[in-house]
Amino acid sequence: MKTKKLSVCLTAIGCLAMVAHAEERTSFTNLDGEVQNLKKELMSLNRDLFILEEELLFPANTQVSVFVSMDVGEYFALDSVELKLNGKKVSSYLYTEREAEALLRGGVQRLFVGNLKAGDHELVAVFTGMGPNNREYRRGATLEFEKTLSPKFVELKIEDQTRNMQPEFAVREWD
Amino acid sequence: MRHSSLHLPLRDRSRHRLYSKGAEWLKWIKLCSLLVLGFVLLIAASPNVTAAEPVKDLSYGDALFEFYRGDYFGSATKLLVAKQQQTLEHHRDDAELLLGGLYLSYGQQDQAATVFEALLDKAEPNVRDRAWLYLAEIAWQRGNNVRAKMALDGMGDKLDDEFVARKQLLESRIAIDEERFDDAITLLEEWQGGDQLAAYAQFNLGVAMVRHGNVDEGSRQLARIGKGKIRPPGSSIFRLPERWRFWSAGSRKSVEKHSEHQALQDKANLALGFAQLQKENAAQAGEYLRRVSSASALNSKARLGAGWAAVELGNYTTALGHWNRLKGEDRLDPAVQEALLAIPFAHRRLGKDQQAISEYHQAISQFESEIEHLNSFQQSLDHGDFLNALLADDTAGKVGWFWRLKTVPDSPQSRYLYHLVADHAFQEGLKNYRDVLYLKENLLEWKNNLGAFHTIVNAQRDRYTEQMNRQPGEGLDGQLQTLTARVASARTELNRIQRANDVVALATEEEMTTWARLKAVEQKLAGLDSRADEARRKHAFLKGVMQWNLSQAYPARAWEKTKQIRALEEQLSLGQERLARLDLAKTLSPERFDGFDRRIELAVPRIDHLLTQADRALGAHQAYLAGLAGEQFDAHRQRLTAYLTEAQFALASAYDQSALAQEGP
Numbered sequence: 001m002k003t004k005k006l007s008v009c010l011t012a013i014g015c016l017a018m019v020a021h022a023e024e025r026t027s028f029t030n031l032d033g034e035v036q037n038l039k040k041e042l043m044s045l046n047r048d049l050f051i052l053e054e055e056l057l058f059p060a061n062t063q064v065s066v067f068v069s070m071d072v073g074e075y076f077a078l079d080s081v082e083l084k085l086n087g088k089k090v091s092s093y094l095y096t097e098r099e100a101e102a103l104l105r106g107g108v109q110r111l112f113v114g115n116l117k118a119g120d121h122e123l124v125a126v127f128t129g130m131g132p133n134n135r136e137y138r139r140g141a142t143l144e145f146e147k148t149l150s151p152k153f154v155e156l157k158i159e160d161q162t163r164n165m166q167p168e169f170a171v172r173e174w175d
Numbered sequence: 176m177r178h179s180s181l182h183l184p185l186r187d188r189s190r191h192r193l194y195s196k197g198a199e200w201l202k203w204i205k206l207c208s209l210l211v212l213g214f215v216l217l218i219a220a221s222p223n224v225t226a227a228e229p230v231k232d233l234s235y236g237d238a239l240f241e242f243y244r245g246d247y248f249g250s251a252t253k254l255l256v257a258k259q260q261q262t263l264e265h266h267r268d269d270a271e272l273l274l275g276g277l278y279l280s281y282g283q284q285d286q287a288a289t290v291f292e293a294l295l296d297k298a299e300p301n302v303r304d305r306a307w308l309y310l311a312e313i314a315w316q317r318g319n320n321v322r323a324k325m326a327l328d329g330m331g332d333k334l335d336d337e338f339v340a341r342k343q344l345l346e347s348r349i350a351i352d353e354e355r356f357d358d359a360i361t362l363l364e365e366w367q368g369g370d371q372l373a374a375y376a377q378f379n380l381g382v383a384m385v386r387h388g389n390v391d392e393g394s395r396q397l398a399r400i401g402k403g404k405i406r407p408p409g410s411s412i413f414r415l416p417e418r419w420r421f422w423s424a425g426s427r428k429s430v431e432k433h434s435e436h437q438a439l440q441d442k443a444n445l446a447l448g449f450a451q452l453q454k455e456n457a458a459q460a461g462e463y464l465r466r467v468s469s470a471s472a473l474n475s476k477a478r479l480g481a482g483w484a485a486v487e488l489g490n491y492t493t494a495l496g497h498w499n500r501l502k503g504e505d506r507l508d509p510a511v512q513e514a515l516l517a518i519p520f521a522h523r524r525l526g527k528d529q530q531a532i533s534e535y536h537q538a539i540s541q542f543e544s545e546i547e548h549l550n551s552f553q554q555s556l557d558h559g560d561f562l563n564a565l566l567a568d569d570t571a572g573k574v575g576w577f578w579r580l581k582t583v584p585d586s587p588q589s590r591y592l593y594h595l596v597a598d599h600a601f602q603e604g605l606k607n608y609r610d611v612l613y614l615k616e617n618l619l620e621w622k623n624n625l626g627a628f629h630t631i632v633n634a635q636r637d638r639y640t641e642q643m644n645r646q647p648g649e650g651l652d653g654q655l656q657t658l659t660a661r662v663a664s665a666r667t668e669l670n671r672i673q674r675a676n677d678v679v680a681l682a683t684e685e686e687m688t689t690w691a692r693l694k695a696v697e698q699k700l701a702g703l704d705s706r707a708d709e710a711r712r713k714h715a716f717l718k719g720v721m722q723w724n725l726s727q728a729y730p731a732r733a734w735e736k737t738k739q740i741r742a743l744e745e746q747l748s749l750g751q752e753r754l755a756r757l758d759l760a761k762t763l764s765p766e767r768f769d770g771f772d773r774r775i776e777l778a779v780p781r782i783d784h785l786l787t788q789a790d791r792a793l794g795a796h797q798a799y800l801a802g803l804a805g806e807q808f809d810a811h812r813q814r815l816t817a818y819l820t821e822a823q824f825a826l827a828s829a830y831d832q833s834a835l836a837q838e839g840p
Contacts (some may be wrong), residue, residue, distance in 0.1 A: 032223055035607045036283050038788050042614050043248075045781050047255040049621050052774050056631055061756070067233055076546060092307055102243030104228075108236025149756065175232060 029130035030031050043090040056111075063151040066091070066123065070103040076137070077130045078103065078158065083112055084124040090114060108155070116147045125156050125169060141169035150175075223595050231265035232257070242273065250279040268298045272305060275360050284313050295329070303339060304330045305606075311345055320349050339366025340376075347379055356387030374400060374436050378443065394450060398463070404606075406633055457487030461793075462501040475510035481513040482517060491521045502821040507594050507811055512818050517539060519825065528833045535826035542819040546812055552591055552810045562797060565596070566609060594807065600804050615789040622782050625775050632771045639764050655750055662743045669736055678725040681732040686725065693718050 013156045054063075068081055078100040083091040083126060093102075126140040144153065151172035161168045230236035234257035241250035257263050275290035291313075298306060311326035321719040327342055334342065343362050350359035363380035378400055384393030402673045444466040451460035456582050461484035467477035482497035497703040498521065498564045547569035595601050672680045679690055693714065 005275070027799060028600065031604070031799055032607060034788070034792050035611060036285065038284055038611065038614060038785065038792060039281060041781075041788075042617065042785055043251060045621070045778070046248075046252045046617070047259060048774075049261060049624075049778060050252055050256050052628070052771070052778070053624070056628055056771055065233075065238070069230070069236060071229065071412060089425070096244075099240075099244050102240050105239075105243050106236065107240030107243045108230055108233055109240045110233075110237050149752065154355065155233065165400060 019123075026046055027110075058113055058115055060151045061149045062117060063145075064112075064116045064121075064147060065115055065151070065153050066105065066125075067108050067111040067153065067155045068111045069108040069155060069157045070100075071157060072104070073160060076158075076167050079128045079130065081111060081125060081127045081156070085112075085114070085116070086121055087124075111156075117150070118147050118149055120144065120146050123171075125153060125171075127158055127167075127169065129158075129167065131167070137167055138166055139166075141171050141172075143171045145173060178655060180610065193807060213468060213741070218834075222748070232263050233258070234262040235266040235270050238270065238273065242277065247277050247280050247618075249695070253282065268294060268302045272302055272309075275306070275309060279309065279313065284316075288313055300331050301335075304334055308341060308345075311342075315345060315349060320352060323349055333731065335369070338368060340366065340372060344368065344372060344376055344379070344802075347376075348382070351379065351383050351386070354386070356383045359383040360387065374439055378439060383442070390450070394447055397443040397447050397605060399670050400440055415824040437468060438471065440475075441467045441473050443478055445473050445480070448477065448484070452480060452484060452487070455487065460484040461488075463607055473742065475504055475514075479510040479514055479517070482514070482521075486521070486524075491524045495521045495525075506541055509814060512542070512815065516818060516825065519829070522656070523829060528829060528836065531660065532826065532829050532833065535822055535829060538822045539819060539826065542815050543820060546815050549591070549808055549812050549815070553805065562800060564611070565605070570752070591808070594803055594811070598803065601800060601807070604796055604800045604803065608793065608800060611789050611792045611796065615786065615793070616791060618782050618786050620780070624774075625778060628775050629773070632768055632775070636765075636768045639760075639768070651750075651754055655747070655754060658750075659747055662747055665740050665743070669733075669740060672736075676729075678722070678729040681729060682725055686721070690721060690725075693721060 026060075032054060064085075066083055070078065077097075078095050080094045082089065082093075093111055098141065099109070121144070123143045123145065124140065125143075126135070126138065128138045131137055137159075141156065145152065145154065155172045157170045157172065158167050159170050160166070191372060230239065234253065238250045238253040238257065241247075241253055252275060253279070254270050257270065258274075260750070271290055271294055275287045278284070278287035278290060288310060291310045294306040295303055306331040309325050311323045312331075314322035314326055316321070323345070327346060330338070330342060343366050345819040347359045347362040347366070350356070350362065355806070360380065360383050363376055363383060366376045366380075381393045381396030381400070384396060387393075403448055444463045448460045448464035448467070451457070451463060453721075461481050464481040465474055465486060471477070478497045478501050482494040485494035485497065497519060498518045500513045501508075502518070503513045504516075506512065513537040515534075519531035519538065522528070522531035522534060596605070668680075669678070679687075682690060696714055697718070700707055700714055703710075711768045
């Protein structure tokens with residue numbers, strides 16, 4: 001008798017819990033809908049403000065962007081890249097394992113964006129990393145380029161050199 | 176008689192809670208199936224780009240970098256910017272696909288579906304197939320199997336192996352949902368996919384078989400996972416998944432993935448253990464339960480079950496060994512609570528009544544103390560503070576659908592928080608709360624930046640006004656015109672020289688002087704008689720040599736002259752362009768500054784509006800999450816109270832039994 005009463009009780013609790021669960025789900029659906037709309041509006045605002053910020057801070061006629069990409073075997077682990085523009089250090093970036101992997105998977109990192117007046121300039125880049133058998137690598141590249149009144153995009157690609165089977169910088173200027 | 180009647184209900188009720196009618200272990204199986212969903216969607220959100228396929232648009236590569244490093248919000252923003260600025264010449268469809276995946280990962284399923292649907296009409300077949308697959312995933316995730324099947328039907332026939340595997344896996348999940356277990360089993364038995372999904376496919380096959388009634392074969396499939404023997408069901412070769420091999424070799428990267436598989440393995444073993452307990456096959460049950468990793472969150476349930484399996488075999492000492500190991504564990508864990516009751520039960524079975532009484536006292540004391548703590552914590556539950564404390568150690572700083580709180584702050588309340596974060600509904604709400612917090616931070620940052628933007632625009636305007644007051648470019652137009660005329664004249668002269676092949680015209684100054692002297696001598700010789708023939712011969716010789724030298728040097732000199740004029744023309748052109756830009760800047764700059772001002776002004780109310788919405792959403796989520804927490808605490812309290820009552824009854828019975836024993840027959 002006691003057991004029967006207990007089971008009736010449990011069934012009642014179970015039913016109540018089911019009703020409560022349904023209400024909770026409806027309530028969460030509404031909340032979730034609000035958050036989705038908020039995210040949508042914020043993404044649009046973010047896009048507009050991002051463009052505004054870039055146009056304001058880095059106008060096209062002075063803008064210079066330096067990108068880093070990788071096309072090497074997965075046994076090369078990138079540690080850092082350092083950039084100097086006209087002898088002045090403008091960026092020194094230490095990579096996390098995840099960021100280095102992001103580069104290996106095809107990501108291209110915008111490492112630096114700044115302003116330069118039209119004319120001739122010099123970019124020096126140095127990367128360090130670890131190869132197979134814990135062999136440390138340190139490689140550099142220099143690029144002399146002319147900044148015109150259009151934005152300048154430079155890609156520093158770390159790639160395998162078949163000649164010596166070691167990673168090197170390949171520099172490419174984009175239009 | 177009284178002895179057994181008093182204790183069996185306890186044991187039976189425990190069994191009821193743990194594995195009666197197989198409900199518990201099926202629940203575990205269903206929970207495990209959810210893992211498959213999360214994993215597949217994570218893959219679905221990944222773009223199909225590798226280092227072997229070079230990125231042709233920097234802006235797309237930039238968004239990819241953010242994506243791969245886990246900043247989905249940043250990645251989506253960059254893609255939206257690139258779309259707006261039309262810098263996706265080569266990767267338009269890829270970018271759309273990635274954006275759709277990001278919306279998906281960001282919990283914006285409606286937008287994701289819109290993106291994927293838009294791709295269907297125009298994209299290349301492989302992109303279209305991926306879009307159909309994602310649409311199917313979205314529909315299935317929302318429980319719309321009809322739409323999911325329609326989307327899967329939209330996929331073409333020429334799919335690569337990976338897509339076939341994903342498609343079949345989803346088809347099998349739909350079949351399981353619809354209880355078409357035959358179809359699911361057929362699909363999964365033929366399934367041939369990569370290592371990443373093989374464990375899930377095999378797990379689903381085990382689930383489908385068990386639910387179809389083929390418990391033995393289903394259990395065998397799950398048992399293989401339990402032993403870490405993974406193979407694509409359609410393959411005849413067992414193999415350790417790739418990521419496990421990496422892990423075995425010590426790769427740091429794969430530890431997380433290994434944990435994923437280990438969790439699946441643990442859940443399979445736990446489910447199998449309970450199933451065997453239900454079938455009263457205690458020896459086998461114990462074997463499965465002992466395989467559950469000691470680091471697993473399921474370990475307490477496995478220990479408890481292993482204890483009951485030992486009891487079934489009459490081995491109370493072993494059972495006590497398992498249960499005693501749970502004594503110091505989290506007292507909010509139902510398995511630990513049950514162990515506190517099961518320990519004195521085993522002592523009584525071993526005839527150690529005094530020990531049992533002591534253990535019952537301890538259990539009662541612990542239950543009472545726990546109820547007291549729970550009451551105290553619930554009273555102090557401050558909505559905002561409680562959530563902020565929960566997120567205190569959350570340093571990821573990004574939004575995302577795949578985020579889950581994995582650690583809770585180290586505080587006296589942590590035990591309660593652990594139980595909250597294990598709850599799916601709570602995690603979903605917390606994820607939204609966290610997302611909105613991040614969005615609010617982002618909004619406040621922009622709001623702050625807008626002030627700086629105003630300052631920058633004003634500074635640029637002041638600088639512009641100052642420069643304009645200096646009248647830049649004045650007179651430059653006239654100077655440029657003069658220079659243009661001079662360069663044009665030089666170009667005309669060079670053309671004449673080249674047409675006439677006038678080698679002397681490009682002679683050096685010294686050569687010109689020599690050439691002039693030769694000319695003068697020539698004139699003088701013309702007036703002399705034949706006595707000057709020898710001098711004429713010498714003159715002709717020298718003139719010939721000079722002409723030869725000039726002719727030899729001419730091509731290089733003509734080329735050099737051409738280069739000089741071309742360089743001058745380029746400089747001139749640049750100067751003209753700069754002048755034109757300067758003129759344009761004079762006209763447009765005031766307009767540009769005003770444009771910036773307008774854009775900044777327009778952004779202010781947008782930000783304020785969104786901040787209001789964010790605050791409202793935060794408040795609503797706080798209330799919602801606090802409600803969930805309250806419900807969970809109530810449930811904890813109810814269960815603890817039930818255990819307390821049970822312990823008190825059992826204690827009374829033990830005293831009674833002990834008294835009877837002392838009285839003697």
